[in-house]
Amino acid sequence: MRIVLLGAPGSGKGTQAKILMSDKNIPQISTGDMLREAAASGTRFGLKAKSLMDAGNLVPDDVVLGIISERLTKPDAQEGFILDGFPRTTQQALDLEELLDQMGTPLDAAVLMDVDFDILMKRLTGRRTCSLTGKLLNIHFSSQEELDECTNAGGELIQREDDNEETISNRLEVYCENTEPLIEYYRGRGKLLTVDAEGPVNEVYDRLVAALSSANARPLSTAALTGRPR
Ligand code: AP5
Numbered sequence: 416m417r418i419v420l421l422g423a424p425g426s427g428k429g430t431q432a433k434i435l436m437s438d439k440n441i442p443q444i445s446t447g448d449m450l451r452e453a454a455a456s457g458t459r460f461g462l463k464a465k466s467l468m469d470a471g472n473l474v475p476d477d478v479v480l481g482i483i484s485e486r487l488t489k490p491d492a493q494e495g496f497i498l499d500g501f502p503r504t505t506q507q508a509l510d511l512e513e514l515l516d517q518m519g520t521p522l523d524a525a526v527l528m529d530v531d532f533d534i535l536m537k538r539l540t541g542r543r544t545c546s547l548t549g550k551l552l553n554i555h556f557s558s559q560e561e562l563d564e565c566t567n568a569g570g571e572l573i574q575r576e577d578d579n580e581e582t583i584s585n586r587l588e589v590y591c592e593n594t595e596p597l598i599e600y601y602r603g604r605g606k607l608l609t610v611d612a613e614g615p616v617n618e619v620y621d622r623l624v625a626a627l628s629s630a631n632a633r634p635l636s637t638a639a640l641t642g643r644p645r
Contacts, residue, residue, distance in 0.1 A: 416439060416441055416495040416497075416523060416627065417495050417496055417515070417520060417521070417522050417523050418495075418496075418497055418498065418522065418523055418524050418525070418526055418627070419498045419501070419502065419511075419522060419524075419525040419526070419601075420432055420497060420498065420499050420500075420526055420528060421525050421526065421527045421528065421594070421597055421598065421601070422527055422528030422529070422530065422612065423528075423530065423532065423535055423587060423590045423594075424535065424539060424583065424586045424587060424590060425530070425534075425535040425536075425538040425539040425542070425583075426528035426529070426530045426535065426612050427528050427530065427538075427612050427616070427619060428499045428500065428528055429443075429445060429447075429448075429499055429500075429551055430551050430616055431528065431612075431616075431619060431620055431623055432445065432497045432499040433551070434616075434620050435497055435620075435623070435624075436497060438624075439495075441494060441495040441496055441497060442491050442492055442496050442497070443496075443497045443499055444483070444486050444487070444492065444496050444497065444498050444499065444501070445499040445500050446474075446479050446482060446483065446499075446500045446501040446503075447468075447499070447500045448499075449482055449486070450464045450468060450474060450479075450482075451468070454468065460478075464478075468576075468577055469576055469577055469582065470582065470585065471577055471582040471583070471584075471585035471586040471589060472585070472589060473503060473504065473589060473593060476504055476506045476507050476510070479501060479503075479507060480507065480510045480511075480514075483498075483501055483511070483514075484514055487514070487515075487518070498511075502597060503593060503594045503597075504593045504594065504597075505596055505597065505600060508597055508600050508601075522606060523606075523630065523631075524606050524607075524608050524627065524630050525597070525601035525606050525607055525608070526607075526608045526609075526610055526623065526626065526627070527598055527607060527608070527609045527610065528610055528612035528619075529609050529610060529611055529612055529613075530612045530613055531613065532587065534613065535583075535587065536580070536583060537555055538553060538555075538556070539578050539583045540578060540579070540580065540583065541553040541554045541555035541556065542574070542575065542578050543562075543572035543573060543574055544572070544573045544575070545565035545570045545571075545572065545573075546565075546570045546571040546572075546573050547565060547568055547569065547570035548565065548570070550565065552565065552572060554572070608626045608627070608630055609626075610622050610623050610626050
């Protein structure tokens with residue numbers, strides 16, 4: 416399974432990718448996570464990336480492509496991968512296509528996680544990550560039991576630096592301008608699947624798996640779309 420998860424900030428790409436990764440044993444490759452690691456390392460490159468991310472702007476295409484090219488050659492990515500947050504521009508999509516063609520491993524599907532924009536702000540301002548397990552949680556949507564599980568074990572609920580209202584607004588604008596056109600890009604290539612990504616996490620996951628199975632069973636150009644039509 417070689418897939419891209421597309422969707423606005425907060426649409427649940429990371430949440431679903433993590434479940435799919437442990438369920439299907441294929442790696443989640445998140446450019447956001449890799450860039451945050453680089454930022455935390457404090458190198459010159461990391462600091463430059465951090466300033467762009469803190470403002471909600473995109474890191475240059477060639478930089479992200481370099482990171483992805485290297486990651487896709489790792490042994491764990493040979494049987495499949497879930498790309499989370501990449502590609503994010505038409506140029507990145509073209510570069511990815513060329514790279515995968517060279518490797519002889521074309522993409523199976525691009526899955527759009529479809530969520531109404533008015534829900535995203537609440538999901539993003541409420542997002543917290545458990546410092547012990549890295550589990551994604553939400554002060555508005557996770558159960559008290561899940562939140563307590565982290566803090567009772569001595570963990571902290573960490574908020575991402577770009578999850579403040581001003582930066583989120585810019586991230587959403589950047590998404591509309593740069594990334595939303597990829598919906599048509601992948602539709603035109605017969606690779607687009609749409610999943611209704613609202614509602615409980617486990618229900619969204621069931622829809623995601625159903626969409627991927629239907630795509631597997633038929634040529635993608637005729638695959639049924641799941642969820643709300645766009
Ligand atoms: P990145 O880390 O990729 O952030 P993003 O795309 O903005 O996406 P998020 O991680 O915010 O959201 P998500 O869809 O993964 O949602 P999540 O599952 O966490 O990128 C960060 C920055 O890095 C970019 O702004 C850019 O600067 C740079 N960057 C990264 N990739 C790049 C690229 N390719 N090119 C250039 N620059 C790049 O869920 C969000 C919250 O909602 C969580 O709290 C979760 O618990 C909750 N939630 C999830 N699903 C549900 C549900 N069904 N119901 C209720 N709550 C839910």
